[in-house]
Amino acid sequence: MEKNNVLTDNEFRALLALNKFFEKTNSITTPVGKAESYALTDASGTKKFYLDVDRGGRIELGRKIKLQNRYRTVTLVRFEINGPYHTNPDGTHIGRNHIHIYREGFDDAWAFELSDFSEIDFSSCESFDDYLNVFCEYCHIEKPEIQLSSI
Secondary structure, eight states, rough: OBBBTOOHHHHHHHHHHSEEESSSSOOOOOOOEEEEEEEEETTTSEEEEEEOOOOOOOTEEEEEEEEEEETEEEEEEEEESSSOOETTTTTTOOSSSSEOBEEEEEEEOOOOEEOOOTEEEEEEEOOHHHHHHHHHHTBBBOEEOOOSOOO
């Protein structure tokens, strides 16, 4: 498949489409201000993925959330609420609520405003739990058991 952790766009789409399962527990217990990684695998057990969950501390506009799905060390999808502003490789400026999608030759350098990203409907998300469930559904990660209070 990939060479030196570089994926083609077709490889990215194939990896994203795989159903992913928690290796140990599907219980998400990441406390506020902490970041955790949860090991995932595909159904055959041959491909290794990670779900990175960061419930950052308070910043001026509210609590930061970062969710990331990785294949080995390659970020496939990264989602940020109240994250840093982002500038795409073409100079387009992106706000603090955005999603990064892997693109061949650019890794995860391209981001999209949540309101412009039609592949996921975030409009009904009101809590960390909501965002996590929608993110996991998009990335084909089994539904986690969330052991947290809402943000």
